[in-house]
Amino acid sequence: MNFQNMFGVRRKNISLEKYHRFVHRDDERFYRSAFGAAVTGKNNFELDYRVVTDHRELIYVRNRGYLQYDGSNKPKRLIGLIQNITPLKQIQNEITLINELALGIGNAKDFDDALDLLLTKICEYNDWEYGEVWIPTAGGARLERSRIYYGRLKKYKGYHSRQLKSGSIKTHESLPGKIWSQKKPIWFPALHRISEKRYKEKPLAAEMKFESAFGFPVDPGMGVLGIFLFFNNTRILKGNNLVRLTDIITSQIGSILHRKYGEQLLLLKEAEEWMSSIIEAAPTGIMLTDVEGKILRINEQIEGIFQFERSELVGANIGALLAVEHKQLFERVSNGHGDTGVKTTTRLRGEYLAKPKGGSKIPVEVGLNKMTFKNQTYVLASLVDIRHRKQAESKIKASEAKYMDLYERSPDMLVSIDPVTQEIIDCNETTVKNTGYRKSKIIGSPVFELYHAACMASAREIHEALIQGKSVGQSELTLQKKDGSTIEVLLNARTINDEKGKIEQLRMSWRDITALKKARQDLEITLKKLARTNKELEQFAYVASHDLKAPIANLSSLLYLMDLDKGINDAGRPIYDRAVASIDQMNHTIKTLNEVLSLKNNFHLESEKIEFNTILELVKSGIEEKIKDTSVTIRSDFSKSKTVKFPALHLQNILQNLITNAIKYKKPDLAPVIEIVSDKNKKYVTLKIKDNGTGIDLEQHGEKLFGLFKRFHLETEGKGIGLYITKSIMENYQGKIEVSSAPGVGTTFQLYFPKEPYHE
């Protein structure tokens, strides 16, 4: 092989000085010092070094030679021999490399470490400027740049980290994609000739002055583990050796790598099992997805939230579980495509809507964390069903609003007062509305400015007492409105104390009782009037009955004395008798009126718990003779209500009235039977008095039945006040009396005694 073939240039055009430029820059220093030593020495020299020819090919040369000397022992010429020892050197290097790799990979602490070692050794051995590794994602759908890289110079570190940010690529994209698809080593001898469409990293790579690249898939026999990609800024190397090296690496080192990968898988499996148990035990819903959003793993909580079976969820996309409006949520974290224009982050937390089975949306708190584990990127999603929290929140909001509403629109004026300055700190709308002052005017003003001068002293007294910690009851005070008019208020006050008991605030409520007070005054006036009228009426009735009674009694006595003195002759006798009868009748009427009046005097009698039976026995013994004479049967049943709350005297009066009535109005040919039965309902204790007497035509007499001096049977005697008195008594004690009757059948009176103690 001549010089020109080897170096691509004619030998005669190359001086010894010019020959230096062929020496590989890494060997230049070695060459200069070794050659310098060689040409000064007396012996033959032999140097191995690398050169870069004008073909831009790197070759290993062995340079041997010696100096020829002239007779005066001065160097005459340099005899040199340059031999291409590249194949030999390669084999030597390969053996060393493979040994180192085998040893290194075996000792590597994990798969990443092994890859790192492999990459570095290959790059160093073959003079690559830069090398990187691409790893398939968990789903195998994309390729991702590994953090492992080799860079001969420092600047490549920046390049690598810039490239890392651009994220993953699809398995058919760019240079790694091509290698992945073809599953064989590929040369890219002239990067500038590849279009940017097929080589995404082209602009950045151009900045680094990368001219050529070479890549191969690492497949130790169980599928491609990764892709190695190397770059150089020369267009050198034909690469036969590299193809061979690839073969060697994949066959010789592959098995070691495979074992390492196996260990890794085992470790991964353990880690995964460990992680699994953690995920499963988590109190929140946990999902693990790949960067595409494909669900890899879920826990039971997730099943609970979404109401889907585990089998339905694993393999599905997380996007389908979130509401449409949160479509970009996952991408913001995963940034799967890197071209969505979505602002990205590695972690995210917030409240979103989820779509469980059935279609209705539920609020969930979502946490998304992007994480890398053993070269794989995952997204860990945590989900908490916050329906209850949301509900509680809205309830609290509602109750706050309700409370505010209650506070602002309270019928009472509510104010908070500073205990030291006596200034109003806060007040509600009602205070503003009732006083007529603006809220800003009220707040900050001393509370006493709102009181009317007439009650100022008592207001101050109350405030003073409050501040001293005394409890203050309700008091009636007067406020003065902005327009000068007054509001009568009922004051309720208390203090708000801190935990040490120190008074923080005085809280007051003023209830507007102006109308109430006015009504009360009006009522008092009316009551007084009524009492006066009543008294007058009573007096009138008394005077009338009394004043009538005296002359009538006199008249009666005079007539009697007249007869006694034999002042009546036979002709006058019938007239005299009629006069006596008329006077008797008048006497009787007056007597009855007096009875009614005296009954009304008894209306103040208190109710007491009395037994029906006791009263009935009293009545019976009172009219014993009448009972015997008319052979009346009185049946009573007080089992349903034995007692009643009523004045005993009145009940006795009523019972006697009704029983004597029943006897009085008996059928002439039938022995009277009276049934008396007690009962009770919600409001009343009732008493039914039923007879088998003549009955009353209620259609004709109903309205008059309970009137004063009403008698319905001419043939019977009676004052005609019994039922009037009965009704008066019942109504006076908030009770009532009802009657039902049919002529010829009998009459039933129903008495209702109120259960609640009656209030006047």
Place this chain on the structure above:
Amino acid sequence: MTKISRVLLIDDDETSNFITQKQLLILKVTEEVETVSNGWEAKHYFMNCPVLPDLVFVDINMPIMSGFEFLDWFERSEFKGRSKFSIYSTSIRKEDKEMAHRYSDVITYIEKPLTEEKMNKILESGGL
């Protein structure tokens, strides 16, 4: 019937006085009945009469001085305990009855007109 030496009627109702007087005579209770028409006159009667009446019928409602006003005066006077009274009226009010019992010299309370029966009750009451 037991005789009473002297009876006084205090009543503004002249007819009533006439009847009562006649009745007393018919019943032969007394032979001497004198009448005054109100408390004021009765007061002067007591202060001027040589012999005090044993029994006095006194009405309640009278002009100038009522029966009770007269009794009030009588209780505090030198005559206390020396004459007995029967309140007699056309109507009996509970309050009046209660009132009557407060005076130690009032022995009965009767309703007009005076009858033999009522008169016997007065005599039997033991106050005379």
